[in-house]
Amino acid sequence: xxITHRLPFERPIYDLEEKLQTLENQWRADVPTPEVREEIxxxxxxxxxxKRDIFDNLDAWETVQVARHAERPxxxxxxxxxxxxxxxxHGDKSFGDDRAIRTGFAKIEDRKVMFIGQQKGKTxxxxxxxFYGCPHPEGYRKALAKMQMAAKFKxxxxxxxxxxxxxxxxxxEERGQAYNIALNLREMSRIPTPIICVVIGEGGSGGAxxxxxxxxxxxxxxxxxxxxxxxxxxxxxxKHSKYANLAAKAxxxxxxxxxxxxxxxxxxxxxxxxxxxxxxxxAATLKSFLVRGFKSLSGLKPNELLDRRYNKFRKMGVFxxxxxxxxxAKPA
Amino acid sequence: MPMSxxxxxTEIPVPASSEPTLPETAPAVKRTKRGVPEGLWIxxxxxxxxxxxxxxxxxxxxxPECQHHFYVSGxxxxxQLLDPDSFEExxxxxxxxxxxxxxxxxxxxxxxxxxxxxxxxxEACIAGRGYLRGRPLVFALTDSAFIMGxxxxxxxxxxxxxxxxATELNLPIVIVSGSGGGARxxxxxxxxxxxGKVSAALARLHEAGGLFISVLTNPTMGxxxxxxxSLGDLILAEPNxxxxxxxPRVVAATVKQELPPDFQTSEFMQKHGFVDRVVHRxxxxxxxxxxxxxxxx
Ligand SMILES: [Zn+2]
Numbered sequence: 001x002x003i004t005h006r007l008p009f010e011r012p013i014y015d016l017e018e019k020l021q022t023l024e025n026q027w028r029a030d031v032p033t034p035e036v037r038e039e040i041x042x043x044x045x046x047x048x049x050x051k052r053d054i055f056d057n058l059d060a061w062e063t064v065q066v067a068r069h070a071e072r073p074x075x076x077x078x079x080x081x082x083x084x085x086x087x088x089x090h091g092d093k094s095f096g097d098d099r100a101i102r103t104g105f106a107k108i109e110d111r112k113v114m115f116i117g118q119q120k121g122k123t124x125x126x127x128x129x130x131f132y133g134c135p136h137p138e139g140y141r142k143a144l145a146k147m148q149m150a151a152k153f154k155x156x157x158x159x160x161x162x163x164x165x166x167x168x169x170x171x172x173e174e175r176g177q178a179y180n181i182a183l184n185l186r187e188m189s190r191i192p193t194p195i196i197c198v199v200i201g202e203g204g205s206g207g208a209x210x211x212x213x214x215x216x217x218x219x220x221x222x223x224x225x226x227x228x229x230x231x232x233x234x235x236x237x238x239k240h241s242k243y244a245n246l247a248a249k250a251x252x253x254x255x256x257x258x259x260x261x262x263x264x265x266x267x268x269x270x271x272x273x274x275x276x277x278x279x280x281x282x283a284a285t286l287k288s289f290l291v292r293g294f295k296s297l298s299g300l301k302p303n304e305l306l307d308r309r310y311n312k313f314r315k316m317g318v319f320x321x322x323x324x325x326x327x328x329a330k331p332a
Numbered sequence: 333m334p335m336s337x338x339x340x341x342t343e344i345p346v347p348a349s350s351e352p353t354l355p356e357t358a359p360a361v362k363r364t365k366r367g368v369p370e371g372l373w374i375x376x377x378x379x380x381x382x383x384x385x386x387x388x389x390x391x392x393x394x395x396p397e398c399q400h401h402f403y404v405s406g407x408x409x410x411x412q413l414l415d416p417d418s419f420e421e422x423x424x425x426x427x428x429x430x431x432x433x434x435x436x437x438x439x440x441x442x443x444x445x446x447x448x449x450x451x452x453x454x455e456a457c458i459a460g461r462g463y464l465r466g467r468p469l470v471f472a473l474t475d476s477a478f479i480m481g482x483x484x485x486x487x488x489x490x491x492x493x494x495x496x497x498a499t500e501l502n503l504p505i506v507i508v509s510g511s512g513g514g515a516r517x518x519x520x521x522x523x524x525x526x527x528g529k530v531s532a533a534l535a536r537l538h539e540a541g542g543l544f545i546s547v548l549t550n551p552t553m554g555x556x557x558x559x560x561x562s563l564g565d566l567i568l569a570e571p572n573x574x575x576x577x578x579x580p581r582v583v584a585a586t587v588k589q590e591l592p593p594d595f596q597t598s599e600f601m602q603k604h605g606f607v608d609r610v611v612h613r614x615x616x617x618x619x620x621x622x623x624x625x626x627x628x629x
Contacts (some may be wrong), residue, residue: 166558168578168586173596174604177577178557185531186563190539205515205524206558206577213528227515227524227555232582237436237517251520252432261431263521313532314492316525317485318431 003276005070009054009062013273016047051273058222061245063254064230066222067201071276073283075102075117075160078200081283082290083108086115089146091138095175098139099130100163101211103146105155109291114150116143116211117160120201133202134167137180140210144184147191156194156294159211165229166207181210188213189309192302196293198268198286199223203253215309216293218266219255220282222274225264226253263316376400378572392613401550401570401613405451406458406475409508413617414471419462423493428455428486432520440518443479451477456511457487459494461503465621467628470498473508476551482513483556488526491560495533495544504543504624509561512574514554527559534563543627545620548575548598548607562606566623568616569598569607576601 006014020043027036058066066072079086079102088104091097099119106115120133143159150157166177188195188211195214202208203225219225226233233247234240255267268289271278300308373382378400388395392412393402404412410419434440448454456479459472472494474481483491491507498505515523537544546564548557550573558577561567569575576596584591594600601607611619 166577168582170583170587170589170591170595173576173578173583174600176562176604176606179562179606181558181577182527182531182560182562185528185559186535186538189528189532189535206527206555209524209527210558213532225521227520228517233517247436250432250434250436251517253521258521261520261522263525310532310536313525313529316529317489317522318429318519319485319489320427320429322425322427 003071005276007062007065007069009058013047013050013054016043016050019043020047048272051277055222055270055272055274058254059245060224060248060251060254061230063222063224064202064244064248066274066276067224069274069276070122072201073275073279074122074201075119075162077279078117078160078283078286079106079115081280082287083115090142092142092145094141095138098136098142099126100133100135100167101139101143103142106158108158108287108294111291111294112155113294114146114155114157115160116146116157117200118162118208118211120162120164131167133163134165135163135207135210136167136169136172137175137177140166140180140184143211144180144187147188147195151191151193154193156196156297157191157214158290159195159197159214161197161199161203161208161212161225162201163204163207164202165204166210181206184210185213189313190306192306194294194297194300194305195309196290196297198289199225199255199264200286204229213309213313215297215305215312216266217264218268218289218293219258219264220268220275220286221255221270223255224248224253225255225258226251261318376402394613399571399612401572403476403510403550404613405477406453406473409473409475410458410462410471412613413506413508413620414462414464415466419460419471421458421460422497423459423490424454426455426486426489428484428519430518431485431522432518434518434520436518443518447478451475453478455486455490456481456483456513457490459490461497461501464506464624465617467621467624468503469624470494470501470503470505471507472505474511474556476510476512476549479516479518480513481509481511481556482516482523483511483526483530483559484516484519484523485526487516488523488529491530492526492533495530495537495560498544499533499537499540499542502540502542504545504628505537506545506547506620507560507564508547508549509552509556510549511556511561512551512553514556514558524555527555530560531563534560538565543624545623547616547620548601549573551575553577553579565627567606567608568611568619569601569609570613570616571598571610573598575607 083106085107102117121127121130196216197212197214199219230244230248231241234243258264271281275282374385376395379398381397393404430441456474461470544564545566548569552561552575598610602610
């Protein structure tokens with residue numbers, strides 16, 4: 001798969017790959033000499049080493065760029081590669097069918113689930129249709145309605161999070177963006193079937209959390225999940241969005257950070273050089289993660305599940321409680 | 333989703349008065365943005381009239397000329413709403429820390445200290461129990477003077493404990509929100525998760541049949557609007573408060589068209605079906621007690 005969208009810090013990888021390509025083309029007709037074979041072998045090793053080096057050491061702002069990569073697999077790719085079947089269910093039965101959130105029945109191996117996933121779109125037309133992955137109130141309403149149906153028919157729920165944030169627009173405000181996100185937070189906390197949430201790209205604040213309450217929360221390795229976009233934070237605290245890289249660092253929002261803060265349960269490893277280089281391998285890892293996840297949750301009775309979910313969010317936050325004389329630090 | 337839009341309050345320079353400083357107001361020179369500034373006269377940012385400060389205070393910080401609702405500090409709000417000396421404050425031992433080591437133009441730890449000094453508040457939330465016209469209730473508020481009333485770990489924890497207490501004690505809970513800041517950026521993802529935590533506590537209150545009255549004041553935005561503030565069984569709002577999800581400047585920049593004149597006001601939210609009643613500050617006490625009586629017996 002040829003990647004057309006190249007990130008600046010990936011440059012050394014592409015340079016070496018071009019060198020390799022040239023060498024291979026030169027020797028296409030003939031059998032390469034042992035020296036050339038050795039050179040090709042070394043180049044391949046060097047490319048892998050570079051990928052590992054670069055992607056193991058991404059800084060926060062580079063992580064944002066990878067998470068937003070135009071060729072990164074999206075919800076519709078995973079619907080093809082992870083699931084055996086997807087029966088899309090459109091609409092919130094109140095206002096419309098938000099294309100930024102896809103919902104429907106899905107089959108993963110032998111398991112039937114309710115699928116909820118945010119979609120950013122790839123072509124210009126698709127991006128416009130789904131507002132670049134920024135859902136409207138009807139999207140959250142649709143997601144909640146399908147989850148409540150899942151509860152009724154005892155289906156587990158999968159939520160794929162990939163949004164820059166909920167849409168900031170006039171219609172969105174008129175139709176209750178704040179209310180619908182709030183309602184999802186409250187109601188998802190009491191859906192009595194297992195919910196697994198995975199951040200597959202961007203975890204943009206309330207827009208992400210609106211489908212992000214569950215029993216098992218995970219992030220793909222090179223994604224971010226944040227209270228505010230780095231640009232938005234920079235605009236407010238540094239007075240200009242050009243300082244987004246500084247805000248990205250300060251917000252501590254990479255998968256590694258969130259695991260350390262106790263906000264997520266798992267980081268799902270991406271293939272060498274990140275998900276945009278190998279959709280199939282990423283999908284396979286994600287699939288086995290989901291299958292294992294549901295297996296581990298399937299033994300829990302609804303009440304146990306809900307208590308567990310309540311306590312999971314109940315303990316989030318870091319603060320001190322100054323009891324009488326001593327300061328007691330409460331762990332996350 | 334913290335939102336930064338604030339309506340600037342114009343202050344006209346007046347000689348400092350000799351009256352004792354009210355506990356809720358910081359030194360006049362610094363207070364150019366919110367609240368009733370020190371001095372004998374203030375300019376109303378509703379009608380631009382110069383009004384006598386004492387008169388404004390007598391009317392619960394409402395402009396006598398145009399009924400513009402000025403900022404009210406948390407302490408003052410408690411005095412206005414609850415029965416005299418009936419408030420028992422809870423959770424005063426909770427302290428914010430700096431879990432991310434967050435530094436923007438100022439380290440967060442330092443910002444917390446400065447805000448405490450400037451506002452006289454420990455945090456952006458005050459919670460406890462009290463009586464309103466003789467009706468017992470749990471009462472909490474967010475004060476927009478403290479880091480824009482934003483919700484970090486401590487605010488989230490105080491609200492969650494308050495809701496759990498209301499559930500346990502079978503008392504109605506009233507939360508008055510004044511949060512332009514939504515979820516507090518300085519505590520990153522932990523602030524976002526407070527939205528989930530508080531909302532989950534409200535789910536349990538809801539299942540137990542508890543009553544939650546949410547009172548929206550200027551401003552109630554972002555992550556606060558998108559969590560507890562929108563989840564009241566009843567939602568009351570003071571007139572002309574800024575209420576919404578995305579800040580108006582963010583919306584304007586996105587849609588590239590002029591916003592409706594009443595966009596994201598209490599009245600706009602009532603018109604679109606998300607506020608039950610817009611209530612003048614002077615009527616809040618009687619309105620709250622009246623609706624409690626319909627729900628609690
Ligand atoms: Zn006025």
